[in-house]
Amino acid sequence: NNRLWSPINAYIGLSMVSELTQGKSQQQILELFGAEDTAALRRQVNAVWESAYHDNGYEISTLANSLWLEEGLRFSSDTMDSLAYHYYTSIYQGDLGSKKINNAIGAWINNNTGGLLKNASKSIELSPETILALYSTIYFQAKWSSQFSQKNNTQDVFHTPDGEKTVTFMNKKLAQMNYYYGDKFSAVALSLKNGSRMWFILPDEGYTTSDVLADGQYM
Numbered sequence: 001n002n003r004l005w006s007p008i009n010a011y012i013g014l015s016m017v018s019e020l021t022q023g024k025s026q027q028q029i030l031e032l033f034g035a036e037d038t039a040a041l042r043r044q045v046n047a048v049w050e051s052a053y054h055d056n057g058y059e060i061s062t063l064a065n066s067l068w069l070e071e072g073l074r075f076s077s078d079t080m081d082s083l084a085y086h087y088y089t090s091i092y093q094g095d096l097g098s099k100k101i102n103n104a105i106g107a108w109i110n111n112n113t114g115g116l117l118k119n120a121s122k123s124i125e126l127s128p129e130t131i132l133a134l135y136s137t138i139y140f141q142a143k144w145s146s147q148f149s150q151k152n153n154t155q156d157v158f159h160t161p162d163g164e165k166t167v168t169f170m171n172k173k174l175a176q177m178n179y180y181y182g183d184k185f186s187a188v189a190l191s192l193k194n195g196s197r198m199w200f201i202l203p204d205e206g207y208t209t210s211d212v213l214a215d216g217q218y219m
Contacts, residue, residue: 097128
């Protein structure tokens with residue numbers, strides 16, 4: 001299966017949990033992120049948010065957070081205000097686990113990810129026992145620094161664990177490109193106009209994606 005996770009969303013989401021906890025649980029989160037207190041963690045989250053959030057001619061990198069509370073659940077207005085102000089969180093309350101709220105969460109996710117997660121969002125089914133749910137999204141779109149030409153696309157064989165498949169390949173000729181090698185994989189990076197890079201990592205023959213991810217060399 002494809003695996004995708006965003007360290008930024010994990011960081012922001014867990015930081016939001018620190019606002020909803022007290023005592024030892026809260027202290028463990030603060031220590032994990034090297035923050036003296038919640039005020040310090042809020043400043044760190046704000047710095048991460050500001051550095052990651054862009055919407056210009058070269059890229060779209062937008063973040064969104066939401067908190068869903070069970071209908072009738074009592075909550076602290078100050079805590080909700082902090083989440084809204086410091087974490088840009090949208091807050092909703094309703095019958096968690098109901099079809100209406102499941103659909104509402106899916107719609108919220110789609111609205112904040114350019115509609116790219118329609119299939120995944122359809123499978124959201126909160127347990128009726130759920131009293132609180134938190135969702136953090138990121139939508140990223142950027143242009144290659146050197147564009148691919150559609151006329152150079154070709155149909156060719158792609159080798160998968162389940163057999164060979166004919167797919168569309170994008171092709172280009174580069175004047176110079178570095179190729180990297182590890183013990184179990186090789187890799188290449190393509191640059192984007194915003195200055196970031198996208199890495200493509202290929203496991204060596206006889207190794208799986210899981211083998212590569214479990215190896216410290218990958219990181």
